[in-house]
Amino acid sequence: MAIETFSKDKLRDVLVRSEQEGAALGHFNVADQTLLKAVVAAAADTKIPLLIGASEGERDFFGVRQLAALVKSIGQESDMPVFLNADHTHSLAKALEAARAGFDCVGIDFSALPFDQNVARTKEAVQAIKAVNPAILAEGEIGDIGTGSEIKEAVQGGKLSTPEEARQFVEATGIDILAPAVGNMHGMLESMVQGKTKKHLDIERIVQIKRAAGTFLTLHGGSGTEDEDFRKAVAAGINIIHINTELRVEWRRSLGESLARDPNEVVPYKILRPVVDSVRQVVSSRSRLFRGELVRPGAVASVA
Numbered sequence: 001m002a003i004e005t006f007s008k009d010k011l012r013d014v015l016v017r018s019e020q021e022g023a024a025l026g027h028f029n030v031a032d033q034t035l036l037k038a039v040v041a042a043a044a045d046t047k048i049p050l051l052i053g054a055s056e057g058e059r060d061f062f063g064v065r066q067l068a069a070l071v072k073s074i075g076q077e078s079d080m081p082v083f084l085n086a087d088h089t090h091s092l093a094k095a096l097e098a099a100r101a102g103f104d105c106v107g108i109d110f111s112a113l114p115f116d117q118n119v120a121r122t123k124e125a126v127q128a129i130k131a132v133n134p135a136i137l138a139e140g141e142i143g144d145i146g147t148g149s150e151i152k153e154a155v156q157g158g159k160l161s162t163p164e165e166a167r168q169f170v171e172a173t174g175i176d177i178l179a180p181a182v183g184n185m186h187g188m189l190e191s192m193v194q195g196k197t198k199k200h201l202d203i204e205r206i207v208q209i210k211r212a213a214g215t216f217l218t219l220h221g222g223s224g225t226e227d228e229d230f231r232k233a234v235a236a237g238i239n240i241i242h243i244n245t246e247l248r249v250e251w252r253r254s255l256g257e258s259l260a261r262d263p264n265e266v267v268p269y270k271i272l273r274p275v276v277d278s279v280r281q282v283v284s285s286r287s288r289l290f291r292g293e294l295v296r297p298g299a300v301a302s303v304a
């Protein structure tokens with residue numbers, strides 16, 4: 001079903017190999033085909049595996065089965081190592097919908113509930129999606145890192161995950177991937193968009209959680225994080241890094257620029273092509289950084 005047709009390698013194998021190579025996979029959210037084209041083009045440019053993510057809101061807008069069908073067709077046309085994740089899934093019904101549509105991974109998110117309820121609901125969803133296809137990876141979330149990949153007035157979240165709750169959560173739920181709160185946050189402050197401030201991660205906590213959990217780890221809310229913190233987080237055991245707000249900021253900026261360039265231009269693909277190229281550069285740059293190929297903004301990158 002899902003993975004065999006999306007890519008020649010299974011997501012679990014790619015994660016294991018990336019970890020051995022000291023790299024993390026980028027996870028880039030898409031809400032429409034312009035963003036999907038940008039992410040796929042970046043995967044083709046860099047030849048670096050990545051995850052395409054879609055939250056419930058993004059899936060509702062795109063269409064769950066329609067997005068899965070497009071990613072499947074991309075996998076059939078090329079050997080591009082792209083995988084599909086159902087990001088932040090808040091119900092059993094939505095988790096099953098994504099699993100049946102052929103997603104490679106389902107991010108189950110009951111982290112807003114008390115710990116015991118988070119455990120119970122996550123475990124139930126893990127068992128349900130594995131019954132659809134045992135190869136689908138299940139991610140679970142603990143801690144509070146705020147909600148929404150948007151520009152924010154103030155810092156959200158703050159309750160960091162502990163190694164002990166990470167261990168308990170993984171053991172009790174059977175998840176393959178854990179998303180802890182380690183100083184990360186969804187969305188960006190305006191000062192982060194301007195590049196004046198950066199997010200910083202609790203690297204020692206990541207080391208301890210990795211040791212306690214013994215699973216793959218995802219870092220949500222990566223947008224606006226200090227490059228050096230990303231590098232240290234990957235070395236500490238982070239396997240997947242989510243970037244969404246940075247793509248949305250670049251999408252809006254480049255769309256505005258493209259529309260303003262010629263007020264009489266009405267051809268959609270002429271307006272949207274520069275948007276695809278702009279977002280593609282952000283994705284490529286992040287993917288390379290997560291593999292340890294540090295690329296300065298504006299630098300011409302060359303990869304082997």
Ligand SMILES: [Zn+2]
Pocket residue numbers: 088186220221242
């Ligand atoms: Zn997230």
